[in-house]
Amino acid sequence: MTEQTGVSAQDIVERVWLSIAERRLRPGVQLKEGQLAAIFDVSRARVRQALAALERDGLVTIIPNRGAFVCQPSVEEARDVFFVRRAVERCIVDRLCKSISKANVTRLRTHVAKERTANAQNITTDIIKLSGGFHLLLAEVASSDFLFATMRDLISRSSLITAVYRNTNRFNCGPDEHADIVEAIARGDPETATKLMEHHLEHVETELDLSEIRDQPHDLKSALA
Template identity: 80%
Template sequence: MTEANGPSTQQIVEKVWLSIAERRLRPGVQLKEEQLAGIFAVSRARIRQALTVLERDGLVTIVPNRGAFVSKPSVEEARDVFFVRRTVERCIVERLCKSISKSDLKRLRDHVAKERVANAQDITTDIIKLSGGFHLLLAETVGSDFLFTTMRDLIARSSLITAVYRNTNRFNCGPDEHAEIVDAIAANDAEKAVHLMAHHLDHVESELDLTEIRDLSHDLRAALA
């Protein structure tokens, strides 16, 4: 495969992100440019671009003169991320309850429907992408670039934290709870929507074992297969 028809920078970023979220890449593993270039059949320049994006999202740490490594979130960082998410997502649902269009409600409900299909078919990759995508869609619907960018970063970090500390093999940010949140927003019931979102994030965090970092794969090629 030549670089001309090889994966784009964003596709490489997504592949690495999913490998982390699916628990196939462990924290601390080195992401060697030369090896990644061979795996994806692209130039090292494109790999460097992807690593820069992953560093921005908090998924990769680039150490001068050493290289790039999958980030190792601490227990304190994990708790901080969920604390911030509760604050930001409360703001998001409160604003949506004040004014949301029928077309935006349809987009949210269509998204939840896709989540149900992914869960019914047990497609892990789609489950992970759509679960985080729901929260991003809420932020996008508000129409605030700041809130959307903030949520994008928080979701990326949450994916890493969940991959490291989850005490179950299932990724359970489920469509039922998402659907209830959408129904509360549709009813303009801010108090209920805020309560449901808080409960939902409590549920996700309760499935984390914030005591130790799991020993995940060291094999970069196998993890990205």
């Protein structure tokens, strides 16, 4: 089979992730290799690479002899993820307040500026990516491979949980709150920065309706079209 030029495994991963975040691709949907290969005009081998990456990110479950399915996080898992996030992000913020460089403060401010632009222009794709990306960038500039890897997993799981349980039409967790956190870090004020982060994550969690999943899975082709 001749593959469509430029469609990589990462491209497929991002399309699936975005479809989940935009609530077009629902938990429980089976991601059939043949159907994905046809949709993206790529080989099954490339699809398998993408599915393996999605499984590592906690967005897909691969069941032997059955196939790959979008994960269905439970209410208990959702609460656990946000509980762990609060602990990890407190650690990250505290570390940054003690050691962040001016260059990295600039990186964070630049990121927040991009979030504001995406919000002003209502670019859904950028809003979703930049919102989670802010928290991942905090972990990156903290210069800890462990914290970065932990946050990458938590952000992926949070994106799925938010897609499933979000009770509003907002796709992001707010550049204004992000900006306040950055300025507290820049001042080297761990007490304020930690309180702001805790409030921020509580705000995100309160926008979730942690009850049973109400929506039925959508058709794969229409979700990714």
